[in-house]
Amino acid sequence: MSLDELREEIRTIDREIVEKIAQRTYVADTIAQVKAERDLPTTDEEQEQAVMDRAGENAERFDVDANLVKAMFRLLIELNKVKQRESR
Numbered sequence: 522m523s524l525d526e527l528r529e530e531i532r533t534i535d536r537e538i539v540e541k542i543a544q545r546t547y548v549a550d551t552i553a554q555v556k557a558e559r560d561l562p563t564t565d566e567e568q569e570q571a572v573m574d575r576a577g578e579n580a581e582r583f584d585v586d587a588n589l590v591k592a593m594f595r596l597l598i599e600l601n602k603v604k605q606r607e608s609r
């Protein structure tokens with residue numbers, strides 16, 4: 522494969538990553554609506570721990586750095602919490 526072809530592959534993957542982040546954010550927005558309707562707090566620490574544990578397991582499964590993957594998920598969770606707080 523040429524350098525251009527490899528970079529084209531990266532370009533496609535990068536777009537897919539952003540698409541998945543958008544999908545995750547959309548679902549989290551929907552969860553936020555449900556929590557607001559039920560007067561539940563925006564933060565659910567047990568759920569956050571479950572997300573982080575899964576992130577670590579999936580990192581191991583796909584042989585990527587667990588700390589890096591967990592840092593990314595921590596950021597995604599924090600972004601959702603900021604959004605959820607703002608929408609109340």
Ligand SMILES: O=C(O)C(=O)C[C@]1(C(=O)O)C=C[C@@H](O)C=C1
Nearest residue numbers: 549552563564565568569598601
């Ligand atoms: O599952 C929820 O309750 C969410 O709001 C989603 C989410 C997440 O991004 O995974 C965000 C904030 C919560 O503290 C826990 C998890």
